[in-house]
Amino acid sequence: MAKALKDKPQVIIVGAGFGGLEAAKKLACKDVRLTVIDRTNYHLFQPLLYQVATAALSPADIAAPVRAILSKCENVEVILAEVESVNVEARKVKTNDMEFDYDYLILATGARHSYFGHDEWEKLAPGLKSLEDAVELRRRILLAFEFAEKTPDEADRQAAMNFVVIGGGPTGVEMAGAIAEISRYTLAKDFRHIDPSKARVILIEGTSRLLSAYPADLSESARKQLVELGVEVRTDARVTDITESGVQLDGEFIPCRVKIWAAGNNASFVGKTLIAPVDRVGRVIVNDDLTIPGHPEVQIIGDLANFSHQTGEPLPGVSPVAMQQGRHAARNILRMVHGEKPQPFRYFDKGSMATIGRNKAVADLKFFHLSGFPAWLAWLFVHIIFLVGFRNRLLVLIQWAWAYLSFDKGARLITRNFQSEHRPPA
Amino acid sequence: MAKALKDKPQVIIVGAGFGGLEAAKKLACKDVRLTVIDRTNYHLFQPLLYQVATAALSPADIAAPVRAILSKCENVEVILAEVESVNVEARKVKTNDMEFDYDYLILATGARHSYFGHDEWEKLAPGLKSLEDAVELRRRILLAFEFAEKTPDEADRQAAMNFVVIGGGPTGVEMAGAIAEISRYTLAKDFRHIDPSKARVILIEGTSRLLSAYPADLSESARKQLVELGVEVRTDARVTDITESGVQLDGEFIPCRVKIWAAGNNASFVGKTLIAPVDRVGRVIVNDDLTIPGHPEVQIIGDLANFSHQTGEPLPGVSPVAMQQGRHAARNILRMVHGEKPQPFRYFDKGSMATIGRNKAVADLKFFHLSGFPAWLAWLFVHIIFLVGFRNRLLVLIQWAWAYLSFDKGARLITRNFQSEHRPPA
Numbered sequence: 001m002a003k004a005l006k007d008k009p010q011v012i013i014v015g016a017g018f019g020g021l022e023a024a025k026k027l028a029c030k031d032v033r034l035t036v037i038d039r040t041n042y043h044l045f046q047p048l049l050y051q052v053a054t055a056a057l058s059p060a061d062i063a064a065p066v067r068a069i070l071s072k073c074e075n076v077e078v079i080l081a082e083v084e085s086v087n088v089e090a091r092k093v094k095t096n097d098m099e100f101d102y103d104y105l106i107l108a109t110g111a112r113h114s115y116f117g118h119d120e121w122e123k124l125a126p127g128l129k130s131l132e133d134a135v136e137l138r139r140r141i142l143l144a145f146e147f148a149e150k151t152p153d154e155a156d157r158q159a160a161m162n163f164v165v166i167g168g169g170p171t172g173v174e175m176a177g178a179i180a181e182i183s184r185y186t187l188a189k190d191f192r193h194i195d196p197s198k199a200r201v202i203l204i205e206g207t208s209r210l211l212s213a214y215p216a217d218l219s220e221s222a223r224k225q226l227v228e229l230g231v232e233v234r235t236d237a238r239v240t241d242i243t244e245s246g247v248q249l250d251g252e253f254i255p256c257r258v259k260i261w262a263a264g265n266n267a268s269f270v271g272k273t274l275i276a277p278v279d280r281v282g283r284v285i286v287n288d289d290l291t292i293p294g295h296p297e298v299q300i301i302g303d304l305a306n307f308s309h310q311t312g313e314p315l316p317g318v319s320p321v322a323m324q325q326g327r328h329a330a331r332n333i334l335r336m337v338h339g340e341k342p343q344p345f346r347y348f349d350k351g352s353m354a355t356i357g358r359n360k361a362v363a364d365l366k367f368f369h370l371s372g373f374p375a376w377l378a379w380l381f382v383h384i385i386f387l388v389g390f391r392n393r394l395l396v397l398i399q400w401a402w403a404y405l406s407f408d409k410g411a412r413l414i415t416r417n418f419q420s421e422h423r424p425p426a
Numbered sequence: 427m428a429k430a431l432k433d434k435p436q437v438i439i440v441g442a443g444f445g446g447l448e449a450a451k452k453l454a455c456k457d458v459r460l461t462v463i464d465r466t467n468y469h470l471f472q473p474l475l476y477q478v479a480t481a482a483l484s485p486a487d488i489a490a491p492v493r494a495i496l497s498k499c500e501n502v503e504v505i506l507a508e509v510e511s512v513n514v515e516a517r518k519v520k521t522n523d524m525e526f527d528y529d530y531l532i533l534a535t536g537a538r539h540s541y542f543g544h545d546e547w548e549k550l551a552p553g554l555k556s557l558e559d560a561v562e563l564r565r566r567i568l569l570a571f572e573f574a575e576k577t578p579d580e581a582d583r584q585a586a587m588n589f590v591v592i593g594g595g596p597t598g599v600e601m602a603g604a605i606a607e608i609s610r611y612t613l614a615k616d617f618r619h620i621d622p623s624k625a626r627v628i629l630i631e632g633t634s635r636l637l638s639a640y641p642a643d644l645s646e647s648a649r650k651q652l653v654e655l656g657v658e659v660r661t662d663a664r665v666t667d668i669t670e671s672g673v674q675l676d677g678e679f680i681p682c683r684v685k686i687w688a689a690g691n692n693a694s695f696v697g698k699t700l701i702a703p704v705d706r707v708g709r710v711i712v713n714d715d716l717t718i719p720g721h722p723e724v725q726i727i728g729d730l731a732n733f734s735h736q737t738g739e740p741l742p743g744v745s746p747v748a749m750q751q752g753r754h755a756a757r758n759i760l761r762m763v764h765g766e767k768p769q770p771f772r773y774f775d776k777g778s779m780a781t782i783g784r785n786k787a788v789a790d791l792k793f794f795h796l797s798g799f800p801a802w803l804a805w806l807f808v809h810i811i812f813l814v815g816f817r818n819r820l821l822v823l824i825q826w827a828w829a830y831l832s833f834d835k836g837a838r839l840i841t842r843n844f845q846s847e848h849r850p851p852a
Binding site: 040041042058059060061063065067068071072074077078079080081097098131132135142143146149150187189190191192193391392394395398399402406408410411412413414415416 | 466484486494497500504505507558569572576613817820824825828836839840841
């Protein structure tokens with residue numbers, strides 16, 4: 001490292017998700033030393049994770065190596081490690097195997113699923129946050145059809161053809177729609193003893209409507225579009241138990257082999273090691289400039305932050321919030337480095353969209369609401385634009401075009417773990 | 427199922443590799459009932475597996491769902507199951523959970539690595555036969571660079587930058603070349619504390635030359651091309667032990683974190699359950715029509731068969747042999763179904779080729795030998811043509827073009843197992 005670089009202030013960014021990566025890009029080739037620490041070696045485009053889980057895309061299509069994205073600037077180093085805690089008094093970040101000192105910190109460690117105190121449900125009903133989650137769900141979904149084709153037991157067969165998605169937010173809506181599409185189109189002709197298009201996809205939502213963060217007309221449109229695809233939507237339904245054999249609702253047991261959890265998030269445990277106030281789901285309550293009380297050098301962004309200064313409510317855990325906060329935190333650090341005052345953060349909400357299936361989506365663009373084909377086109381366009389890397393954009397575009405024209409999904413692999421490879425698959 | 431179909435003879439094909447799939451295609455939509463049993467749900471294009479292991483391609487790019495390939499013909503059913511044994515007297519195939527009766531059987535269960543009695547080496551030095559193997563090797567190779575970047579210990583760092591490939595056949599040559607390329611080109615600028623281009627890639631071969639099945643001039647050319655890439659080639663070198671910390675040769679210990687096994691194969695254990703003569707590596711010794719003595723209804727093909735009627739030597743375990751045998755076995759079954767006599771098998775050898783890296787390869791086309799750029803072009807062309815599925819061909823072509831122009835490899839993901847996901851990566 002050059003001598004000059006050594007004398008510059010050290011910035012650490014923990015987490016290379018949407019927020020962390022935006023901050024890193026702003027600080028790359030600037031007057032700081034920058035260390036980016038992530039527990040994976042790639043930036044993951046989470047909005048398309050459900051397409052990996054439903055065999056439309058490969059993991060590498062929606063992930064880009066963090067090193068490669070940031071390699072051009074000499075002031076950036078990337079460390080693959082899992083951060084365990086932050087000592088804000090000593091200004092140290094502790095990973096599983098090392099310690100790092102910082103002058104400025106951006107903490108962007110995101111969120112994981114929350115099972116509302118039922119951690120034993122996680123193995124039975126995996127969520128969808130990581131590539132590993134997505135590949136496991138793909139495996140379970142495809143294996144269910146294989147099992148149904150083989151089993152001589154009619155009750156087992158029906159349970160294997162029931163897919164229960166728990167949680168009617170964007171992830172739940174997208175998963176339910178995509179499973180319905182696979183069974184109706186992609187797999188329709190591939191089996192001899194079952195009719196995949198008879199698969200039941202049941203979407204369970206605890207409140208009175210799907211996509212509760214969206215305007216009511218779009219919630220209703222999403223419900224209608226799902227029903228057109230053959231999804232059974234149950235609102236005001238509460239899950240009281242999950243077992244190997246099915247999902248228990250108030251007064252009804254749904255036998256099913258595959259259960260998918262899309263019902264709740266908890267912020268990363270790293271937030272709690274700051275000894276700063278956190279909310280009910282573990283998010284760190286931040287000042288209006290994204291810092292924590294008494295520590296202007298510590299910025300918290302993205303799903304880990306509870307920022308309530310704009311509307312009185314915490315901003316939602318979506319990528320535009322994280323990206324804007326990432327850029328803002330980086331700018332404020334550069335201001336402080338140059339002796340200027342940090343500025344308060346303001347979120348500019350451009351709207352949000354969720355896809356349901358082929359030609360089906362909803363989009364809340366603030367000034368107007370879209371449903372169906374126009375919403376779906378808008379969704380496609382925005383997701384291709386925001387994917388990181390020209391290579392990924394090209395590969396995703398080609399696979400989408402292929403899938404649209406052929407009704408085929410290309411990544412229908414049932415893969416196993418390396419250790420368990422010599423074991424039978426089912 | 428239609429009544430007419432029920433009265434037709436039942437053919438079972440075990441294994442949907444190159445041989446089994448060709449046989450299945452020949453028997454699809456013909457006057458038989460056909461059941462294809464495989465322990466994975468996809469046909470794997472094994473010759474490109476090393477490109478998954480070295481981050482150039484994604485698993486789904488080189489695999490195609492068996493169901494989708496065969497879905498058009500009503501007489502074909504596909505079963506995902508692991509075959510445990512065959513009872514040739516009772517004409518039954520036993521899987522982990524079911525039994526199937528047959529009138530005709532094609533057994534094409536292939537081969538696995540052989541560690542020459544040192545099974546404990548398998549975890550330390552994985553081979554490259556399955557997608558799971560490839561993803562695990564990719565993980566180990568990429569993690570070694572990550573570890574080297576982080577570790578403060580100079581000896582550990584050097585060991586992490588040593589890559590030992592054991593076995594100088596086509597797989598070993600391709601792996602060694604690809605690792606050298608990644609370190610020299612793809613990763614060259616991505617690290618701050620190590621210089622990836624200083625990585626040592628050591629290729630160990632027990633005999634006096636690489637690619638011993640090839641003509642001597644091509645073996646020498648392969649060696650030269652590897653050395654140009656910076657690979658250290660050790661011929662006449664014997665591995666006496668493998669441990670966590672390295673590889674022991676006669677009189678030399680090479681400290682290394684990543685070891686790759688490409689040294690030997692054993693035929694699938696299913697062959698031994700036939701109670702027919704097998705050779706030293708477990709291959710079933712077949713008649714000149716690919717059947718076993720006393721059982722004209724049982725055909726053995728591909729890597730599982732020892733067919734020595736043509737040259738006195740067993741035919742090599744390569745895809746053209748398996749594919750020609752698959753088609754031949756299918757034709758013989760159709761002959762028998764129609765009351766005709768089965769014909770002896772003859773292998774038509776069109777040659778073979780192995781790639782080493784960018785613009786580097788060798789090709790033995792029988793009438794003439796190619797090296798370097800023309801061999802590499804021929805290799806590209808043949809591999810694209812033989813890939814199954816237009817979608818895969820298009821995706822592989824685009825990724826190769828991208829990699830060629832940019833020196834980038836797109837699938838540089840370090841992924842973990844679902845179960846171990848919450849554990850630190852290193």
